[in-house]
Amino acid sequence: MSLLILAQAAADSGVDKFVGAITNGLSLGAIYALLALGFVIIFKATQVISFAHGAVAALGAYLVAYFATVLNFPGGALGGPAWLQWTVSAVFAVLATAVVGLVLERVAIRPMIGEPIFSIAMVTIGLDIVIRTITNDFISTDPRPLGDPFGTNIWEAGPISMAYSEVATIIVTIVLVLAIAWFFRSRIGVAMRATAFDQEAAMAQGISVGRIFAIAWAIGAGLAAVAGIFSSVFPRASQGVSAETAFFAFRAFPAIILGGLDSVPGAVVGGFVIGLAESFAGKYMTWSGFGVGFSGIVPYLVMMLVLLVRPYGLFGTEEIRRV
């Protein structure tokens, strides 16, 4: 479907529009990929889709706004240029969010080890309600701009024109994806894969499953926070983090399913495919017969079509069914 649109798009319209659809799709896809990565890492360790992911992303973005614009900590203490101060504060806020993830796992998820997965999913819905409400109280009446250094600057090269923040989104995503890929080859990463495969067997091998859970939730929360940042800056949402930010993560669901729930490369590919599909639909599928807001459901349509052909997504592991 995407290919068809691509071909048609290239044929009948200007280069600028086409390039615009690609750049927008890539930056949107990068955010989806970050969110999807978080989902997948949590899923691989705990076999659960965290419905609290969006709330954690919003909390992370809020913490960035709070650390960078209100406290100016720890960036302000270090001094240096403004962009560096902001970056240090933002990194610190992301780490703080990872700690929140750690705490959530310890308090609410750990006691559920061995319980039916849908009961755990339900616990994450409870977490979502609690975190979202508290975050919205922090955010209060008005949206909170993140105070980021990207500004409204645009980087232009030939037909390509991208906001600095969009370039940063793509670069940070690539770096994080590489880091995660490396992580899965490290000792803890291998332990996580073992845990995902079989919790009991992993325990028997001396792997602390509890610790793996904690690490997975911390990484997931940190990734959510990074996605939260990039979904709350110019041009996507210059006004910053608001009550809407928490719902952004639901838009990444098609990405994780498309790629396969338990596949890290799948999450990345799924994120970019969905981002591009949505972007192209937004630019080209404007015929009124589709109805208002059609581009918003294109990701779900793409997801359903793919699932009919490949029931476990593009890269997901097929569940071996035994009697």
Add this chain to the structure above:
Amino acid sequence: MKVSRKLLVLLFVLGLIAAACGGDDTAETTTAAPSDDGGTTETTAAMDDGDTTETTAAPSDDGGEDMAPPVVDVGIDLDAGTIKIGMLSDLTGAFGPLVTPIVAGHEAYWASVNANGGINGLQVELVIRDTVYDVTNHVTLYEELKDQVVAIGHSTGSPHTLAINEDLQSDGILAIPLTWYSGWTDPDINANLLPHGTPYCIEAMNMIEYITDVAKETGIANPTLAIASFPGDYGLDSMAGAKLAAEALGIEIVHDGSGTIIPGQDQLPVADAITGSGADLVWITANATFFGEVYGGAIASGFEALWSGAGPNWSPALLDSPLADALQRDYYGTFYLSPWGSDSEGMQELMAIMGDAPPTDFYGEGFVEAKIMHEALLKAYELGDMTQAGVTAAAKSLEGIDFGGMAPSETYVGEPNDIVQRESMVFRPDAALRAAGGTGTLMIEAAYTSPTAASFVFEGACFEL
């Protein structure tokens, strides 16, 4: 053996139920008891005893004196000296961020009234319920409020208010709609409602004419217009006004994005459509979050035009965002109230009662609603009938409610087209004012009415719900 154990369980459960009921029963009787032996014979515990009938709204005929105790039924306890006002607010739903400061305005207003002796000695209590912007909750919570309050201080949302409107009319309860939907001007609909402020479609007419004039002054002879909005009563009512204004002014609408700003979706397609149209003027009806997304998307592709939008579009936070410079260049904002920090008498009063609260322009809305309710209750007291129906009747006879220059005065007697509000305050974003700790709104017109808006004749709503 087992059967008897089960019976034990049964008894236990029944005991629990009985205990629960008993507890609640006493709670209810304590609230009902004082009103039972109240000063007037008309007072009954209608809300608790199913078999007693509601008090009829008869004005006290023994009243030769001005301050005889009024007739009351639900929500007013003359012995305890309290008046209860219900609030159907969206505090944790889609409009929570907007409604929270409005509720804060109410709370501060009544706290100050109570501190100064209340309404002829009666202290006002707010019974606030969170509807989460859900029609089902709205209907259920209205049911809870109608048996304990004298009137509804505000009811959030147009479809929500319409869903309880028939009940309001049959129960004879007054409500102030917290929406500026033009349909509230219809006398058939507003029998129990007190609309206030400038309707969305009039606001659109005012502002489109205003920015058209600005564009013409800067040398654009035939400006073109692009419009986009939320779906629903708010967005489409405003869009209807925009189209009427464009027709009257003879300007072309090059992009009609009515209802295309859908919450929860990527707004870049909307921004693309606006930039693609190449319009000179843009009119947006959304909220600050989605306005920020559309506007940011548009200026990212280098689009320049005069932008304006409905009242709720604006948030001072936009001046803290990277969009601040562009907004100061492009944006003309509006509201029917004067901004926080302006020097009208009403605003000074509001600022005094709000104390240290963080500044936003929406406390004013709470202040206006509370003030209207205050006047209605005073009038009802004066007429000697503070039953639910009595308050409604008193409110519908109010004329010239004055807000100390903060908002245009409101009247509820007369032809719908004569009493509808047609003024808009026009402001420009100002980062310097924001930096000084205000809301960054620089008022340039206190009460602007465009010729189109002034001559518009309502024959129902601009947009039919």
Add this chain to the structure above:
Amino acid sequence: MRGRPHLYVSYESEQSLLPTWTQRVMVGLLVFLLVLIPLQGGIEIGDRLYQPVGFLGDNAWLKILSRVAIFGIGALGLNILTGLAGQVSLGHAFFMGIGAYTAAVLGGEVGKAHWGLGLPIWIWLPAAGLVAALVGMLVAPTAVKVRGLYLAIVTLGLVFIGEHLFRNLTSITGGSQSGRKFPSLDFRLWKEEEPFLAFTSDGPMWPVFNWLDWLFGPWINFPAEMSEEAKTYLALAALLVVVVVLAKNLQRTRIGRAFMALRDRDIAAEVMGVPDAKTKFEAFALSSFYAGIAGALLVAFIGRAIPEQFNLLLSVQFVVIVLIGGAGTVAGTLMGSVFVFVFPRLVQDFSGWLTETVESGGVIGSIADVFVSTGLDDPGLVSTLEGVSPGLNVSQLNVVIYGLLIIGFLIFEPLGLYGIWLRVRNYWKGWPFSY
């Protein structure tokens, strides 16, 4: 077999809906209580009126209980799909929407801006279920292909696609955030003006209840009037009872047992002759039928609804009901429905109490005051203010407590309320030798 409730002498008695007398008596009492709840009868002693279940005669509570009944019906549908057949669906809101708008088109007013044929309830209510069931059958093939969490997300996609359709089909739905009027619950034989049975207006007590007056008249005063809310509640409660019987009965039928076999071991079930595709087909159709009915009832109950009503949060609410209650059990599902709607009200009353306590001072009040803010300049974790406030305002506190309750319940008892009920029951079964 007195005193030995678990000894069954025939297959028939083991399979009967209510095998023991205790159960029959208890269910009978429960139904009796359900009927009594809205009647607001009172016992007059001296000059005080005592109402045994008086707080439930309160119209606001009746609205809440009506919602419990409507969502109970819908949740029993999801319970068939998730609890019995083991297919997790987040698409329940979509099927409710289909039912609601079928009802709106068939029963809506004629000649208004939106489509409406003005047909009576006995046509639009079953039709709402049937159309939803048909749509459910269209979705079923996906479920044959896709499993587990994948299915959950696919059905979640259904909700978004449904919202898109409802938003754009304005002549049926009234459009996003605007909505339309829906037919009322009144029972008409055909398109007459006067309803045959009015559920949505106050009126005299139904003659059906005369026997109550005859039976308890000397002791209890029953009012001669009946409120709109009481009638609506009774109509919905009656429907709920019918649906409960059907749902309970389903578990004993061939189809119901096929569902359970599929849930427990699908391949084994297939080997034993339970066709995978056909059974899932039936599960989706049945579940959607219930959802359609519940959707139609919900909008008729509100009178006016917007397309955004049928969103993901509604679906999640149903999943919460089924899982908090205890998946796979009818009683658990009903308990879940009570939890989801009654608890927020109790929490609201609790925070009202907290506010009063803090404001009135005293020992508890001053301890609570440390954490509770009573004004803009008084710091605290939570606030008695509803507007802009330091800390959480009362409504936010209510939502947070509700979320914490969900988490707490599941950590404490992953089998849901039904699990807690089992524990309590087993404790009393072994009492006084329970351990």
